[in-house]
Amino acid sequence: MKYPKSIIRCLLGLSLFLLSFGHGLVSEAANTLPPGLVIGDSDGIHATSEGEYYVDLVDILPGESYQKEITIRSLDLEEPFSLGLLVEEVSSSGSVLWKDHITLTLVLDEKEIYQGPLLGNGEFDWSKTPLELGVCTYGTDKVLLATFTMDSALTNEDLREQSRLEFYWTFVGTKDQQPIKPTEPSTSDSSTPTVPSDSTSGPGRGTLPAAGGTPHTSGSGKRLPQTGEEMVYMFLSGLLLVLIALFLWKKRREEEQG
Structure with a gap:
């Protein structure tokens, strides 16, 4: 009988495909910023739903500066949101x-x-560790003023040919895990998460999840909730059962006809 081995191979391949598909959906849901968080500047440039923000520096001469005023507006946030x-x-x-x-x-x-330098000062690498922008709460605005200053020591010889640097910023974040206020005094619990301070920045803080990648875990080791994850797995499980039933029905029909 060659059928059992064939069935096993097909089902294993099908399971791997469905699990990969489901993982992609869950990861995509975790990558987006909250719908109520709007990030944009006075030039009309806005961060995408994935948090990517484009910075365009054009025709700036040595010694000159260029400013961007970026507004981070919390229009309809259900919960506080830590931003980096x-x-x-x-x-x-x-x-x-x-x-x-x-x-x-x-x-x-x-x-x-x-x-410091555009991409980090050696002590703090914000290409890997997010630069913290504090906690966004409902109905509040934050104003981020970015000033780009060109090196005044550059000469015409340095600028003999066109030079180009492409980079982008990504705003990333995670829901703030606030401790539940006790109704009566209780002993401290080391597993109770704390609210990040608005005024703290730098690499001493825990890293926030970047856009892209797999679902992250909280400081207590528990996985953060992923939007629609339960429905995705229920759908995939049902689809897998239907495909298995169709495959076995087709196999039985072929045996009866043979």
């Missing part, structure tokens, strides 16, 4: 390595949170 910012270099070309000749200053709500 990642930077990623896409490509660099030309005679000037712009990432070494552009100083970036970030001021959040009139408080400086970063000053």
Whole structure:
């Protein structure tokens, strides 16, 4: 009988395909920012639902500065949301390595949170660890002022050919896990999560989940809830059972006809 081995191979392949499909759906749901969080600047450029924000620096001369005022608006957030910012270099070309000749200053709500090279200062790598922007709550705005300053030491010889640096920012975050307020005094529980401080920034904090990748876990080791995950797996399980039944029915019919 060759049928059992064939059935096993087909079902294993089908199961792997369905699990991969379901994992993709769940990951996609975890990658998006909350619908009630709007991030945009005065030029009309907005961050995508995945948090990606495009920065365009055009015709800036040595010694000049360019500013972007970005508003982070919490219109309809059901729960507080911790927000961070990642930077990623896409490509660099030309005679000037712009990432070494552009100083970036970030001021959040009139408080400086970063000053240094465009892609990190060596002590803090915000291409891997998000630069924290605090906690967003319902009905509040945050204003992020980004100032890009070109190196005044660059000469015409340095700019003899066109140089280009492509990079993008990604706003990332996770739901704030607030402790439940006890109705009566109780002993402290080391597993109770705490609310991140608005004024703290830098690599000393825990990393926030970046857009893309697999579902993350909270500090207590428990997986954070994923939107629609239960329905996805119920659908895939039902689909798998239907396909198995059809396969066995077809096999039995072929045996009867043979």
